[in-house]
Amino acid sequence: MELLTPRLILREFRESDFAIFRELEAYPETYRFESAHPDDAQIRAYLKKAQSDGLQTPRSRYRLALTICPVDDVRGRVTLALMNDSIHEWEIGWAIHPAEWGKGFAVEAAHRLLDFAFTDLGAHRVVAFSHAQNTASLRVMQKLGMQQDGLLRETRPWRGAWSDEVVFSILEREWLVFQAGGRL
Numbered sequence: 600m601e602l603l604t605p606r607l608i609l610r611e612f613r614e615s616d617f618a619i620f621r622e623l624e625a626y627p628e629t630y631r632f633e634s635a636h637p638d639d640a641q642i643r644a645y646l647k648k649a650q651s652d653g654l655q656t657p658r659s660r661y662r663l664a665l666t667i668c669p670v671d672d673v674r675g676r677v678t679l680a681l682m683n684d685s686i687h688e689w690e691i692g693w694a695i696h697p698a699e700w701g702k703g704f705a706v707e708a709a710h711r712l713l714d715f716a717f718t719d720l721g722a723h724r725v726v727a728f729s730h731a732q733n734t735a736s737l738r739v740m741q742k743l744g745m746q747q748d749g750l751l752r753e754t755r756p757w758r759g760a761w762s763d764e765v766v767f768s769i770l771e772r773e774w775l776v777f778q779a780g781g782r783l
């Protein structure tokens with residue numbers, strides 16, 4: 600599967616992406632708000648799982664490589680995963696290569712993924728979770744028209760202590776208004 604935006608291609612991962620994907624995963628910035636970095640075995644396992652996602656029917660997870668046109672190298676990853684089938688709820692996530700931060704790529708990619716979730720997957724709501732201090736990720740959520748559902752207290756082990764996490768969401772009816780340029 601491929602999703603296109605004006606500047607990006609969101610495509611399936613390939614085994615040959617390992618070296619360049621590993622470089623992205625190795626940056627301290629990429630995992631600044633996580634408790635641990637993945638090792639090589641975990642990165643390989645991620646790639647394998649990402650490739651097998653597409654074999655599921657119906658598919659409940661999309662782990663896609665983000666590439667910047669016209670280069671095919673992985674410069675980020677985005678995910679969409681079914682959280683709660685009974686309420687058609689999907690979870691979205693993102694990470695961009697630190698050299699590409701601040702260029703609007705996370706918002707551009709996530710905007711396309713939200714459109715895919717609501718238009719093609721029949722999502723009712725899409726949620727995103729973030730470390731409460733991850734201001735860049737919080738800003739991405741806000742720029743997508745997502746609203747804060749709540750704050751989960753001390754759900755994340757981080758730097759030897761517990762950190763809070765925020766939950767943002769957007770409903771299908773809100774998305775329709777937002778992407779049409781209206782006010783929520």
Ligand SMILES: CC(C)(COP(=O)(O)OP(=O)(O)OC[C@H]1O[C@@H](n2cnc3c(N)ncnc32)[C@H](O)[C@@H]1OP(=O)(O)O)[C@@H](O)C(=O)NCCC(=O)NCCS
Nearest residue numbers: 629693694695700701702703704705706729734735736738
């Ligand atoms: C979060 C992340 C994906 C944002 O990627 P990005 O491509 O730089 O985001 P965009 O360029 O689309 O920027 C979106 C907004 O965030 C703002 N932003 C970016 N970095 C920021 C920072 N460190 N602090 C505050 N705002 C920031 C941008 O300025 C922009 O807002 P604006 O248009 O009002 O100025 C990127 O920082 C990243 O990969 N972080 C590591 C992985 C991660 O934390 N993933 C999320 C896990 S929940």
